[in-house]
Amino acid sequence: MNFKDFILEHKQALLVIFVAILLSPLFALAADAVGYSEPLEKSAEHLGAEETPLYGGILPDYSVPGLDSPIGTFIAGLVGSLVTLIIMYGVTKLIQGRNN
Numbered sequence: 001m002n003f004k005d006f007i008l009e010h011k012q013a014l015l016v017i018f019v020a021i022l023l024s025p026l027f028a029l030a031a032d033a034v035g036y037s038e039p040l041e042k043s044a045e046h047l048g049a050e051e052t053p054l055y056g057g058i059l060p061d062y063s064v065p066g067l068d069s070p071i072g073t074f075i076a077g078l079v080g081s082l083v084t085l086i087i088m089y090g091v092t093k094l095i096q097g098r099n100n
Contacts, residue, residue, distance in 0.1 A: 003089070017085075024077045028069055
């Protein structure tokens, strides 16, 4: 299966992913509006735990340094989804190659 066939075969799933990425800034705005914070972060703060990451990551905290939160969230979601799809496409090709 080539890339074009893959896209055509999975167009509904890719559409759902694309819509979720488009809507992600709205979820970020809504979370800020209601004062939502991650439960694990609240628990860590309550216990006095400190964050000491070994690696800051490419897109830390689901954002892009220097961009507003909704735009950064959108770009981080887009990049993360594309990287995941590319990796899974490669894994699928490897598995198919072994089965043939």
